[in-house]
Amino acid sequence: MANKNLDIIPLYEWGMFTEPRPSVVAGPCSAETEEQVMETASGLRDLGINVYRAGIWKPRTHPGSFEGVGAEGLKWMQKAKREYGLKISTEVASEKHVFECLKYGVDLVWLGARTTANPFLVQEIADALKDTDIPVLVKNPVNPDLDLWIGALERLNRAGIRKLGVIHRGFSTFDKIQYRNDPQWQVAIELRNRYPDLPFFVDPSHMAGCKDYIREISQRSLDLGFEGLMIESHCNPATALSDARQQLTPSELSDLLYKQIVVKDKDSDAPEWKDNIDQLRAKIDIIDENILYALGSRMKVSRQIGEYKKNSNVAILQTSRWDKVLAKVVEKGAEYGLSEKFLKAVFNAIHEASVEVQNEIISGQK
Ligand code: PEP
Ligand code: MN
Secondary structure, three states: OOOOOOOOOOHHHOOOOOOOOOEEEEEOOEOOOHHHHHHHHHHHHHOOOOEEEOEOOOOOOOOOOOOOOOOHHHHHHHHHHHHHOOEEEEEOOOHHHHHHHHHOOOOEEEEOHHHHOOHHHHHHHHHHHOOOOOOEEEEOOOOOOHHHHHHHHHHHHHOOOOOEEEEEOOEOOOOOOOOOOEOOHHHHHHHHHHOOOOOEEEOHHHHHOOHHHHHHHHHHHHHOOOOEEEEEEOOOHHHOOOOHHHOEOHHHHHHHHHHHOOOOOOOOOOHHHHHHHHHHHHHHHHHHHHHHHHHHHHHHHHHHHHHHHHHHOOOOOOHHHHHHHHHHHHHHHHHOOOOHHHHHHHHHHHHHHHHHHHHHHHOOOO
16 A cells, blocks of 8 residues: 555655755754754754754643743744754644744744644644645654544645655553653554655654663664654753753764664665575565464364364363463473563464364354
8 A cells, every 4th residue: 555645755855854864853842042042053053964943832741831932932943044054843733833934934844743633733734834835744643543643644735735754753651661652663664564655754852751762762763764863952951941851962962873873774786685685585485384384284283173172072271281382382482592472472372263263163153
């Protein structure tokens, strides 16, 4: 299902990002003062960042928190654009925000996670952006609802926005987890599979919630082949009025981008790479066939057992037997370097399917 109903202009034709990966949008969580906006911009420009971010209107969980400086901050952003030649970007959450951004020459806008979750607001923003050429990045909604995310993209695309991309920043969760937001990479991977040409950014800052995990998330995102990173950077994170724990100084960001993360090629044209990978994939295909054959054979025996239990009037489930099988599998599997978690997941799934088949036999459906 490739790019069925989105009409997208490729990222490197937007006039602000260039290869090689990662394309980076960086800047403070919030614009706070003119000095902070300018000092951070200058640090980021020096390390080769082209697209500067700063939140102007901040959606905060609790009232009374710092809610952004408002349109005044766009004047500081405009100054950073003029003096340092940066493209500037911010989050919009209403028609009014869009009009202010257009007035102050903002080059790119994004929809925040709370906004993407609200189709009324997305439609209002899409209508306000109609007939503009401004690139738009759509963060995932706070909840892991892929259709809601795609719906927002469709609304913008229908309004004529073709410089369109996404930002994966993870999902809210009630559970205590290591990160601030749960990555649920499978949701991002599913979106990439459905729309392989849709420019894809990851926001390790909001996913991590703290500096310590930004490197591992950025690396993961590059390993998955995503094009870009949106990273929060502040000239003095300790004094930041929002998200202080997760912001990097420009110099820390420089270390991350130029010393720590490793950019891997999406593919390679080298002939030996092609030969080797083709051979390895051919091996995997054969092994997969063997696995299927073994699963089919196992299921046949399972059916025979079902018939036998039916004729002997014996119950299907004998848990003590299954506990023993599983224990043996885990022990044996360890010799092949397979983890207990993996083996239990696979063999419990096999067992479940087998019980289901026997159940059908005994209840006379087969
Ligand atoms: C932000 O980028 O500053 C922000 C508020 O992010 P999110 O919408 O991902 O919470
Ligand atoms: Mn933030």
